[in-house]
Amino acid sequence: MLRKSKMSLLFAFVLILSLFVSACGGNETGGSEDGKVELRFILNNDSPTLVEQIKEFEKENPDIKVNVEKIPLDQFFEKIETMIAGGRTPDLLYTPVLATQRYANMDLLLDVSGDLKEEKDDFLPSALVSVKNGDKVVGVPHFTDSIAVFYNKDLFEKAGVKVPESIESTWSWEEFAAAAEKVKSANNLKYGVSTGSDVSQFLPFLYQNKGTVLSEDQKSAGINSDSSIESIEFFKSLFDKGLASKESFIGSEKSDELFKQGQLPMVITFSGLINSFEKDIQGFEYGVTYLPKKEVTATKLGGANIVSFNETKHPKEAVKLMKYLTSEEKMAEFAAKEGVVPTRTSAQESVDYGAIDEGMQTIINEINSVPEFAVKDFSIPEYLGYKSILTSEMQSVILGEKSPKEAAESMEEQINNSVLKK
Known part of the structure; x- marks a missing residue:
């Protein structure tokens, strides 16, 4: 009986010691x-x-x-x-x-x-x-x-449109839209440019006009500003003019696949897809050119x-x-x-x-030309919180359910109250 009690005590000691070691393990x-x-x-x-x-x-x-x-x-x-x-x-x-x-x-x-x-x-x-x-x-x-612009060299050549060859000669917003229209018309295509459904592909246009999602100190929303609203208006105009695919932006079409098939002259998408394009594209030559600029040259990293x-x-x-x-x-x-x-x-x-x-x-x-304010705006954990808000509101804008100003006000309210809790 005594031996059994000692064994029980020993077992209990070993168990407690093992739990202590586990707890202190970190x-x-x-x-x-x-x-x-x-x-x-x-x-x-x-x-x-x-x-x-x-x-x-x-x-x-x-x-x-x-x-x-x-x-x-x-x-x-x-x-x-x-x-x-x-x-x-x-x-x-x-x-x-x-x-x-x-x-x-x-x-x-x-x-x-x-x-x-x-x-x-x-x-x-x-x-x-x-x-x-x-x-x-x-x-x-x-x-x-980053977000980059891939283009179909064959379609551009047929339309007689040349892409910028340097960061200094980047298209303005208006020149970008005009190039998309010309290539679309010359090749009898449905669209001149397209994006995917990820709202990250809108952010370069926001930063190009020195707009931001958050304020400079990142303690409140900054999206409801004149520069940000102007960016939303221009992005919306690409869809309103029939240059960009609404279906791709809301996710019912895959713009990357349409580009691979030669149905799009330009696609704004993730630069990391370049290996996929190199492997899968057959029947035409593709290239990479620069995003347009407004006040500055910018993309989303x-x-x-x-x-x-x-x-x-x-x-x-x-x-x-x-x-x-x-x-x-x-x-x-x-x-x-x-x-x-x-x-x-x-x-x-x-x-x-x-x-x-x-x-x-x-x-x-x-x-290498991206301004630091643009990087700071999304290099924070709150990005995951406000990204879903931007996605929903920008889809409402593209579908004509809200004006850019209404969407900016809604984004501001939601980011302040739900993400930043101000």
């Missing part, structure tokens, strides 16, 4: 049995290029093992929030630019300012916007992409950052991996294979895109 990675430092790295995509580079890092650093976890983007934010709430943050996170500031504002991210001090000037200022938090740099920009959390037990090794993946060589290699833009100037100069090089150089030129 960041789950540490050292392995063979003495290697283990890093837990969560990705939001399935990039074979990135995974291969991580394996190369392990070969060059045999004392470090990287445990890669992949979370689909549609589950990413929810699962990361759960990990944060449970004290289970990874050592490294591959995160969309818009989420970086959320984690930084929660004081969760490792300050890498000192580690990037000598290399900071090599990064695009627009790319650094999303990793700056006060005086700190809390991550490393890995790549960027995307991309990803690599960040580390304060709770990591291995900050030195985590930073080492961050710097490896964002070195000029590895960044250029990643960009070439994935059809995206490096955030380092040196990598932009050395990257070899092969067959898509001409189009990518146009995309790079446009990205």
